Amino acid sequence: MSDGLNDARAMRVAEIMSDFRNLQYYLSQLRATPTAEEYYLEGYSLLRQCSDEAQAILDAPFSATTTSPGGDSEREKTQLRGVIVDAAVRRFQCQRAYLRAHAGLRWMNTRNSILRGQKPNASHLGHLHAADTTLRMELLAITDEHVDNTLRSQDSAQGKWLGEDPSLAQIQQVLMSR
Template sequence: MADGLNDQRTVRVADLLSDFRTLQYYIAAAPTEPSHSDDYYCEGWAALRQCSIDGQHILNCAAETRVPRVRGGPDEQAKTELQQVMLDSFSRRHEAQKIYLRQAAAQRWVEWRDSILCGGRPHSGNASQLASCDAQLRIDLAAITDDSIYSDMRSSDYQMGRWTLEDPRLRDVQRWVRARQ
């Protein structure tokens, strides 16, 4: 009854975990504190702090370790266990990518804001530019959706020649995420 795909499943899990680890490095390396304390509550800095918190959460949340017993012997049991680990690692990578993209949008906001301020502080003369910067951040953050991330990551995996035959569906990923919030 074994399908002979457990080696591919194992490689897929390793790839997903490697991607997740790389994303975690980027998430952990991003700044969370502005150089001017009065900027602490600005939208971009608040988003960066939330990304840091979300990155820690997705790293620290427990994996589902209960795997149902299946018939068919050790290969079928290994298949079931690998599929569960694949869902966990795929979902973690998905969430880490979402956090990373949100963080990148907030870091662009910091750069835009700094270029508007030119080393100075906010004042009535640059208020409309800063408001535009804030509005662009909100647009960028709203554009980061589960659907777009799922599609982009699947496309990237396919282009890299990765085995994606048993990747979880988006709704399974979303269910996994909701269960850990």
């Protein structure tokens, strides 16, 4: 017997997919133009990695069942739950890439403000090293728990129904199985 929540589940799928689309759009707009000497610096490598991760998430096959529920509310419920899990995992991955990319952009902007169009020289080394250290510290703070908390906090603040969102442990389990 259906529990009457399939409309809420369908709405949740739409909300998660909207968030996912927005994150994907942001990640697709990442543009950095390092010089040949800067290309392999940590921050620029990070930005390329985040962009590649976003594309890989898009390229990953859909993992929930795709059979037609055919009017059966229990099958629809099962299918919607699977879609919620798949969408939530993808959104989680994109949020993690977004947070990492944002740290990379802050690093790039800090680097540019230190250099002000000049080539790096000895007078810049201390500040550039501090920017690199800050980037590493920010990346260490982007744990799975932090990513999950940012998403749940945003959703809760917007009054979204989270009744069947997968837990962090479930998301991690799905990611490890891929």
